Amino acid sequence: MGTHDDTLSRRTYLRATAGASAAGLGSLTGLLGQQMNTLEVQHWWTGGDGADAIGALFEGFQQQYPDIQVNQNPVSGGAGQNLQTVIKKRVLNDNPPSSWQAWPGANLLPYTRANKLEDIEESVWSRNGMKDAYLQGPKDAAQPSGNYVTVPLNIHRINNLFYNVSVVEEAGVDPASISKPSDLVGALEQVSNNTDAAGMAHQTQSGWSTLQLWTTVLLGEHGLDTYTAFTQGNVQQNQQAIKNSLQIVKDYRQYFNEDAGSVGWTEANTKVIDGNAGFFHQGDWAAGMYRGQSGFEFPDAWNHVTFPGTEGQYMLNMDSFPFPTNNPSPEATTRFLRYVGSVDAQRRFNPKKGSIPPRTDVPQDAFGPFLQSQMQEFKNSEAQPPSTAHGLAVDPETLTNLEDAMATFISSWNVDRTYQAMTQAF
Incomplete structure (x- = not known):
């Protein structure tokens, strides 16, 4: 598919897309011949709920566009890292797939800075009532450099606190009464003292879970403005809040399962x-x-509360599909991204994935009671801050540095040393 990139120059491409929007995309047919009918999409959903979900999405897409040939070209492993490596190489070599699974937000900044993503506000975002149906958080994430370049498909909430109902009842803890992250320490102690269970299940084998936990503690204990300031690199100005939040996580640590360091x-x-x-x-x-x-x-048997102190916030992790320049199939890709942003696609994909739709007008009937409650909380949320641990709030280089800082933390539990690593991360 990369062989056509030379013949389809940027000027021809822009002329073609401009003509396409004027003529209902029909005029590209002659220009691109058969090539526009093959859509190459790369993703890392190769097993489990992800494979089922993306299968359901493409089934719906093919029903609407039977003439477009879909070439799913998945890259498994590395929690998405393997795919990201492949995509980086292809995009920088001007040989991108039609689209790929990508975290939106700051994760896409390396591509927008290199002018490798197209503005799709007119061609995609002005259709299907998308702008009205998406809340501000997902819309912001779709515009990492100020214009729409990608379409979020799903949302996984980060700031959940799950619990085993019988264990916390036996411990005499009411999860709904815990008002901020520092108060959770006392609840974990009660579980540890009054039951045979660990206060908190956690893994410290790799740093991302603790990075995710720490950012949620920062948000809950010190508020959205502090969290946002941190993601923008204002570390020294928020030294006290950052160190305090690290200390709270360190206080949780004594109530983790004993094998936290050797489990996923x-x-x-x-x-x-x-x-x-x-x-x-x-x-x-x-x-x-x-x-x-x-x-x-x-x-x-199990239940959850919003992580203490983060009520009214819906911390986002999302997957999205961007539109690269030098696109090998502009018309098919435009149709695919419009479909990804539609009610039908999000109704098919999300119940199987265990995520919620970024559109707020998707019927809830296909979702179970837990996801229905999440959909309601999302719709009513005051803010939707992007996840740091999944690269929506910080660019890839900063994320790698923060993961290194967290690796320092879970090996030493030294607050000052971890803070120093964080100041250098940006």
């Missing part, structure tokens, strides 16, 4: 299911594991 997040989550841990902070993908357990029903 799924094994940690199993402890909540088995009644061996009271609380668990994680994105709402954790609930997908509960859904698969017979006899472990929401809200009687």
